[in-house]
Amino acid sequence: METQRKVILDELNGWKRTHHCAELTLQNDGQEVCLMGWVQFRRDHGGLIFIDLRDREGLTQVVFAPEVNKDALEKAHILRSEDVIAIKGLVRPRPKDMINPKLKTGEIEVVVKDFKILNNSKTPPFLIEDRAEVSENLRLKYRYLDLRRPYMTKNIITRSKAAQSVRSYLNECGFLEIETPILTKSTPEGARDFLVPSRLNQGSFYALPQSPQLFKQLLMFSGFDKYYQIVKCFRDEDLRADRQPEFTQIDIEMSFVEEEDVIQMAEGLIAKLFKDILNIEVNLPFPRLSYAQAIEEYGLDKPDIRFDLKLKDITHIVQNSEFRLFKQASLVKALKLPQGAKLSRKEIDDLTELVKIYGAGGLAWIKIKDNEWQSPIAKFLSEEEKQGITNALDLKVGDIVFFQAGNPEIVNTALGYLRIKLAEMFNLIPKDTYAFTWVVDFPLLEWDEEEKRWVARHHPFTAPKPEHLALLEKEPEKVLARAYDLVLNGHEIGGGSIRIHTQDLQNKMFKVLGIDSQEAEEKFGFLLEALKYGTPPHGGIAFGFDRIIMLMTKAKSIRDVIAFPKTQKATCLLTEAPSKVSSRQLRELGLKVKEKK
């Protein structure tokens, strides 16, 4: 039980800070200063009281000493962690044996001449320290306390600085920051919209934007030439591990450009950001992989190129195999982990569970032992096939090989994620490396088995490569898009394209997508109309700001770089949003909530 304290609070009454808590050094020796902040820690020692005073910048040691102000020393006995105080005092060097080289202010202390207690604190539900082990739910409920921890404070400060760095680069390049609407029209663009019922137009709804895509294109139509915005976007999806219903995008669009112009601009932006924030010089230009090559070698369209471990297509070697699984498969791929034969049965079982998440039926493997292949499947393979595989993969004793066969998408995805898992298990990923790569030459379209029609891989405004225009109607699967994704350490951090800028091509695109002219008119009528009035060639890119900051700060989750994130159930544990609303509010909107059955 906490004992009740009777703390009499003081008003600021004209006191003004002179420094923050990570500022004073021996340079300030002898100065009279005023600091304000939180009591990180109090320790009574040798008739003195020592306080680590904390603000967002850091800590300063504050000393209450009888020879300077006895009353203050007396009063300071009441102080506890997280109380808020203001002190006036003199900077002086610490005794040699009390110097703390880990602290910016570690060579000085401030001896208190006068102080005020501005507020007091109950014992917080967890320690305001990085090392405190706290459940995420508790952290989110007491977010204001969680944010006091240096790890979180630093993440949010980095995020703020990164936003300024991005803006400074884009301003310098002649971009205009232009705000686009949050209350806008529901347009099916892949994900589910959040809706906002209209009161003045009952029965109608606004949608929150999944991205400002159409508005930024309209701004190009208006001649603004270069647009950007660091902007909130919204998707009402079932939340996967590291998604948020609202997220932040660095949204960029440019006129009179082709792919290379956007890519160069984007590389310059990333280079400046990493220099400004992390003092890292990234090498430009970034390497580029075609989509086909990324899938071929890494299984995923967001390849982590920090480590090698490439997938190998062995379909041609085993296409006539006795092994039914291989024989029937349209694609058979192998992934060799050098010196991986030491993996235990249990570990392999866990890996099998992993690939099942991605739709795989199981995980075939072979351990290369001294004189034999140790494997449940080895017996089905002919000597010739074994030799073929050995050559193709350059197998050595001690290696392990994993196989997937069948549906190409599952084969690639399962081995792609297995590759990353193995790299983590075997420490193959170099620390402190930022490996960027562009992925280009994406297919424009993909076949939607459910809807039995072609759908746009990016969005229906992405331009096809001019040299593939002729294929659009007859062989749509062969058409590549003028699109590009930027990948960092296996995370897609940005993506964009050159857009369609003529009405003819946009109409043709809608037709290929099976959107008839009436539907096109209803959903995108204003866009088709706008394309009639002199639209410039244009293109752009959008970066996932949360994810970039997560990678830059090495945070564990994007929730750790967002001040007030939602849980995976899209709730806010601090404010308890979403919540019930009054019947009056619903009545005004002309809405009824259906009873749950």
Add this chain to the structure above:
Amino acid sequence: METQRKVILDELNGWKRTHHCAELTLQNDGQEVCLMGWVQFRRDHGGLIFIDLRDREGLTQVVFAPEVNKDALEKAHILRSEDVIAIKGLVRPRPKDMINPKLKTGEIEVVVKDFKILNNSKTPPFLIEDRAEVSENLRLKYRYLDLRRPYMTKNIITRSKAAQSVRSYLNECGFLEIETPILTKSTPEGARDFLVPSRLNQGSFYALPQSPQLFKQLLMFSGFDKYYQIVKCFRDEDLRADRQPEFTQIDIEMSFVEEEDVIQMAEGLIAKLFKDILNIEVNLPFPRLSYAQAIEEYGLDKPDIRFDLKLKDITHIVQNSEFRLFKQASLVKALKLPQGAKLSRKEIDDLTELVKIYGAGGLAWIKIKDNEWQSPIAKFLSEEEKQGITNALDLKVGDIVFFQAGNPEIVNTALGYLRIKLAEMFNLIPKDTYAFTWVVDFPLLEWDEEEKRWVARHHPFTAPKPEHLALLEKEPEKVLARAYDLVLNGHEIGGGSIRIHTQDLQNKMFKVLGIDSQEAEEKFGFLLEALKYGTPPHGGIAFGFDRIIMLMTKAKSIRDVIAFPKTQKATCLLTEAPSKVSSRQLRELGLKVKEKK
């Protein structure tokens, strides 16, 4: 009827701009350049074709001449206004008689060596010129064309630059830009919330924030010390003349501060903004008016101090008058318009209609003629009263005086707006003047006649003046708030306060507001809990960004400084939001739209 043109479009194919359209001068004489933009105007003259080429920055004259490229000249005959072209050519001086001193590029032209047609345009529904008279509805429907007009382009560019100026000041002052949620909790704070139904938590709703008030306070609780954000806010109100359902706020909060600190910071921000954008040096500090004085002299809490015309309280002069209207009134005020006696009966009738909007029953007046008071009410006034009014208002022949008597709020509001109207009619408002004033010493509370309870004048987190704390429970009407509004030319452009930072006082405040502890717990439980853990003293301010830009650009409406605004019915004429949604979408949200009766 527009004749069909067969225009064959070109790809950029590596062409890159070298300059924008307001850049080239005689300095560039002889250079080969590449420009891209819109055909503002084509004129054929003496076997040549002249084009005014337009981009967001301005115009450049482009010439097709037979001696330079005969084919290009031939092909250029197809060009029409708003076609999009790219040209390569040589900069040369214009002939002396064709120099246009109004244009930055008026001394040169670019003679075309080669060009591409990037897109063509139908005849737009209105001319892309400032002088074009176009209905606002047509402008909003074709917003992308409206934004091409120099007036609109300039407004949006100014807005972008202003945002950068604001950020640069605040960054310099050590503020952090921190994003707060858009999907948050419905908390009644004056206006009506926009709601967002939750799909994952059916029957529950998020609300869009009316301001990030609570989150910015929580950020202060977290120790971030200085926060800002240029942020969208939302109010579902019946839209008055110049309101938008979503608007943009410069939102600021600081810890360890008192009124003077926030006011100084804000003055510095405004000074920098006006210097950066308009090259105007504003005089600091801004004058201050108490709320009482503002109402007394100007009738409004957002006084336009660019002109004099002050209201005069004459209650004491006429309190025993024969004139019933004056005799019964708790307040009688007069407004003298010097040399206003020339106002016609019709004009006075119109002014009477104006004051009725603000609740006045009518408008009494007196014209001071050579030998008499010409007025329907003069006969009711005694000589003594006439003398008293003459002295109090320093009346001269040719003046007119208007009166209001009765309910103080109506008296002040009606005369306050009458004052502005008269100043406009008589050209009393100096052009190009920016007159700032702080209004301070607001009452903390106001009586809500409908709800029969005290309500917070600003919001329930505004701190009372410490010297009035003792009055809070017994004489709440006497308590002044630690609040301040910034007024520019009669528009409130910002407002803020020092906040309550202790749980005791916040609880007391809720009690005075008639919010019982259960209701307080439900709505603000997390805030009351947070106040237990060492909250620093803090305060802040929020500026209406749209309105500031409107005043800086002298735009006619905030709609003219917002790229994609809504109509007064809260619709977007371009995209046709809000709109119907599918029954599947409603089903997923567990909602039913009530049939209209």
